[in-house]
Structure formats: C-alpha cells, structure tokens
Amino acid sequence: GQQLNQSPQSMFIQEGEDVSMNCTSSSIFNTWLWYKQDPGEGPVLLIALYKAGELTSNGRLTAQFGITRKDSFLNISASIPSDVGIYFCAGRGGTSYGKLTFGQGTILTVHP
Amino acid sequence: EAGVAQSPRYKIIEKRQSVAFWCNPISGHATLYWYQQILGQGPKLLIQFQNNGVVDDSQLPKDRFSAERLKGVDSTLKIQPAKLEDSAVYLCASSLASESGYTFGSGTRLTVV
Numbered sequence: 001g002q003q004l005n006q007s008p009q010s011m012f013i014q015e016g017e018d019v020s021m022n023c024t025s026s027s028i029f030n031t032w033l034w035y036k037q038d039p040g041e042g043p044v045l046l047i048a049l050y051k052a053g054e055l056t057s058n059g060r061l062t063a064q065f066g067i068t069r070k071d072s073f074l075n076i077s078a079s080i081p082s083d084v085g086i087y088f089c090a091g092r093g094g095t096s097y098g099k100l101t102f103g104q105g106t107i108l109t110v111h112p
Numbered sequence: 113e114a115g116v117a118q119s120p121r122y123k124i125i126e127k128r129q130s131v132a133f134w135c136n137p138i139s140g141h142a143t144l145y146w147y148q149q150i151l152g153q154g155p156k157l158l159i160q161f162q163n164n165g166v167v168d169d170s171q172l173p174k175d176r177f178s179a180e181r182l183k184g185v186d187s188t189l190k191i192q193p194a195k196l197e198d199s200a201v202y203l204c205a206s207s208l209a210s211e212s213g214y215t216f217g218s219g220t221r222l223t224v225v
Binding site for chain 1: 116143145152153154155156157160167168203205207209212213214215216217218219221
C-alpha cells in the first residue's frame with residue numbers, strides 16, 4: 001500500500017525560530033494536506049494542496065506540493081508557543097476514493 | 113456549523129469485552145470515515161462510507177470490527193471481542209464529497225486492559 005515518510009520525527013526549537021518538515025511518498029499523490037493535532041483532539045486541517053508545484057500560505061504557514069507529486073513540505077515562520085503539537089502530512093491518490101494516507105507525524109516543541 | 117460529534121470520549125474495557133463508538137457527522141456531509149490512531153502514529157483508515165454504502169473497508173479487521181451507517185447520517189463502530197492491541201484513539205471524520213478536505217471529531221480514546 002501507499003507509504004508516507006515524514007521527517008523529522010520531533011523538533012525542539014526556540015520561540016521565534018522557523019521550522020521546516022517534509023513528507024515523501026513511494027507513490028504519486030493528487031492531493032497533499034497538512035494537519036495539526038493538539039492533545040486529546042482530532043487533527044485540524046492547516047493547508048491543502050491540489051496541484052504539483054503549488055505553493056500555498058496560511059498566515060505563518062507555507063506548504064508546497066512537490067513537482068514529482070511524491071513529496072511536500074511545510075514551513076512555519078517565527079514560531080510561537082501555541083504552535084506546539086503534532087503535525088501530520090496526508091496524501092490522497094488518484095483511485096483512493098477520498099482515502100487519506102497519513103505520515104507518522106512530527107512532534108513540535110517550542111520553548112518560550 | 114457544528115463539528116463532528118463523537119462519543120464516548122474515553123472508554124476502558126477488559127480484553128474480550130465488546131465496545132461501540134458513535135459518530136454524528138457534519139450535517140449534509142455524505143462521506144464518513146473511521147480512522148484508528150495508535151499512540152505515536154498517524155491515523156489509519158478503517159472504513160469509508162458514501163451515504164450509507166461502504167466504499168472502502170479493506171483495512172477493517174472484519175473478524176472483530178464492524179461498522180454501520182444505516183440512514184446515511186450517524187455511524188457506529190463496534191469491536192467484538194476487543195484485544196489489547198485495539199487500544200487507540202478512534203477518530204471519525206466527514207466530508208461533503210470524497211475529493212473534499214475533511215473534518216475530524218475529537219475521537220474516542222479506547223484502553224483495553
């Protein structure tokens with residue numbers, strides 16, 4: 001089946017620093033999504049990407065859909081303490097009828 | 113709009129017991145998903161419904177797991193009998209269509225002892 005490799009597994013940064021995480025796949029995806037999950041809650045959608053090469057921003061977050069359609073990255077600029085959480089990439093393939101395959105997650109800790 | 117509602121929030125059962133989870137999707141959302149999230153991992157799809165029909169249940173352990181969405185709205189997921197490895201958060205999500213982004217509920221945290 002489709003596999004997503006997300007890295008890094010965890011990051012410890014100082015408030016104000018920029019963060020970058022990425023996801024690679026063995027398969028081509030038609031959609032890449034980035035979610036954030038807080039403790040005890042379900043994942044919340046941050047950014048959705050629908051086209052190869054697409055670069056999309058949402059406030060301090062920027063994500064790109066790789067040209068090969070097998071990778072994506074998420075950048076967070078000027079991190080703040082409330083950015084703490086687990087970030088997941090998710091991909092949707094052409095024949096998956098909406099099913100999302102998730103990466104293993106990146107745990108982000110921001111020190112004030 | 114109201115979000116995806118799930119209950120209960122927490123459940124602790126002994127192995128070999130049965131358990132059921134309930135999900136009420138966002139009104140009008142035709143597609144409903146049940147995901148299993150084991151601690152330290154990303155969510156994994158168990159079953160996908162389009163209205164009241166099953167679209168994908170290829171990763172549902174059908175010897176012990178079952179799910180239904182009888183009227184195309186609410187859904188229940190049942191485990192019978194539970195095993196220790198079923199300890200996880202069970203997330204329900206819904207979307208307008210299979211191509212749309214979807215909204216997750218807060219999940220049910222199941223502990224099997």
